[in-house]
Amino acid sequence: MTSLLGYLGGEDGRNILSGLVNTCVLWVVGTLLGTVLGFLTAVARRYGPRPIDWLLKACVEVIRGTPFLVQAYLLYFGGPYLCLELGGASACLTLDPFEAGILGLTIYAGAYFSELFRAGFDAIPRGHIEAATTVGLDRWQTLRRIILPEMTMLVLPAMVNMSILLLKETAVLSIISVKELKFQVDIIGNRDYAFVEAFTILALVYWALVELCGRAGRYAEARLSRYRFAHS
Amino acid sequence: MSTVPAIRVRGLVKRFGDVEVLSGIDLDAPRGEVTCLIGPSGSGKSTLLRCIALLEEATDGFIEIDGEPLGFGLGPNGERMRLPQASVRQVRAKIGMVFQQFNLWPHMTALGNVAEALVTVHGMPRAAANAKAMAELDKVGLAARAEHYPSELSGGQQQRVAIARALALEPRIMLFDEPTSSLDPELTGEVLSVMRGLADSGMTMLVVTHEIGFAASVASKIVFLDHGKLLVEGAPGTVFGKPRHPRIEQFLDTYLDRGAAGLL
Structure with missing residues (x-):
């Protein structure tokens, strides 16, 4: 136990803290951008032309059908081979590990969130949208004022769950050398051959973050619970 | 006042795929009066109402509101053509609609539900919209419940909020699609009494209902639909x-069993 606490001070402690900060940034930014991407994807699939729906559906299937580890690896190491030639100039998808981590997490989260939102759209009673139509709300106003808030309260529990999964997926990014929590802890483990101590710290920190997220989620749900559907 | 009816329907046809739900309906709803649509389930009465509310697009035929064409009009060569969105909005604004399932928005309070379109569609300042919404809620006896969410209201109260939501926009015509069908008898009474008050105030109403007693006592006109x-x-x-039409006789029999005989 003393050796475990020993890692929390000095140089190691600072490294663990900076890893924690990076993990949180990856998690929060990836979740937020993923939410936006997922929402746009769901809207495009619902309101856009048929081919867009098919294309996005295929993307979602691929992302959901492959491990995040593989996606992160392909994005980071394969990105530089993805080049776009435009009038003599060429741009390649060369990213530093952190950028690749954010982008990968956003795409991964976006695929899952888009499915959540799609189910959320379908769960809104048709009559609520018809009521909006009869009082004169146009499509955009209906989306903004009725569909979006109703969907949010429907999918919130599932979103909290998904963001907890995303937090734990950030650990995968250590394989493309993103300096997040797991990466820092690996260094200590390798140096001192103290994997049990190091990974115990790792487990406790992730668990604490998940608890925090779960509590925030329950608080938000409690705030929203009075909006629950009056009938059905 | 002209003799143009508030609602005029001519030759209305509605098909869902191969199924013809309405087969050429002609109907006039007189201004300032209550017209009740009755008939067995599947007779097309709700579909007719939904066509008039433009929630369904009729396959053929015309609807006029206060003499103005709704949704479709006549083109230069006498063909049926879809009217521009601006015209649809303008004519639709004359119509208020009340649903069987109330359809209040669950994330807004009673007041929020009533004020929503005043702010979002008509650009009224929030304070003025709330004041107007409060006045409408007061008319249906729910001013004290203004801050409650739909989930905190009884079915009858929700339906009265829904009526206030429609009335806040000052429609010329109110459409009711089986407004009491999902309420128990006690709650039905409070909604019907609000509707009676509305009828007494001279509102033009078109009501799809199974409340034969209400239809018999409040409507000036009864329309019986059967098989479209x-x-x-x-x-x-x-x-x-x-003497009654044999089909009506048969239809009413089911109600007489339920004690409505005394009302007729």
Whole structure:
């Protein structure tokens, strides 16, 4: 136990803290951008032309059908081979590990969130949208004022769950050398051959973050619970 | 006042795929009066109402509101053509709609539900919209419940909020699609009494209902639909009085069993 606490001070402690900060940034930014991407994807699939729906559906299937580890690896190491030639100039998808981590997490989260939102759209009673139509709300106003808030309260529990999964997926990014929590802890483990101590710290920190997220989620749900559907 | 009816329907046809739900309906709803649409389930009465609310697009035929074409009009060569969105909005604004399932928005309070379109569609400042919404809620006896969410209201209260939501926009015509069908008898009474008050104030109303007692006592005109056709129309005394059309006789039998005999 003393050796475990020993890692929390000095140089190691600072490294663990900076890893924690990076993990949180990856998690929060990836979740937020993923939410936006997922929402746009769901809207495009619902309101856009048929081919867009098919294309996005295929993307979602691929992302959901492959491990995040593989996606992160392909994005980071394969990105530089993805080049776009435009009038003599060429741009390649060369990213530093952190950028690749954010982008990968956003795409991964976006695929899952888009499915959540799609189910959320379908769960809104048709009559609520018809009521909006009869009082004169146009499509955009209906989306903004009725569909979006109703969907949010429907999918919130599932979103909290998904963001907890995303937090734990950030650990995968250590394989493309993103300096997040797991990466820092690996260094200590390798140096001192103290994997049990190091990974115990790792487990406790992730668990604490998940608890925090779960509590925030329950608080938000409690705030929203009075909006629950009056009938059905 | 002109003699143009508030709602005029001519030759209305609605098909869902191969199924013809309405087969050429002609209907006039007089201004300032209550017209009740009755008929067995599947007779097309709700579909007719939904066509008039433009929630369904009729396959053929025309609807006029206060003499103005709704949704479709006549083109230069006499063909049926879709009217521009601006015209649809303008004519639709004359119509208020009340649903069987109330359809209040669950994330807004009673007040929020009533004020929503005033702010979002008509650009009224929030304070003015709330004041107007409060006045409308007061009219349906729910001013004290203004800050409650739909989930905190009874079915009857929700339906009265829904009526206030429609009335806040000052429609010329109110459409009711089985407004009491999902309420128990006690709650039905409070909604019908609000509707009676509205009728007494001279609102033009078109009501799809199974409340034969309400239809007989409040409506000036009863329209009986059967299999997508208008079978009988007239004053309640004529439609419900004897001798009755055999189809109506058969339809009413089911109600007489339930104690409505005394009302006719």
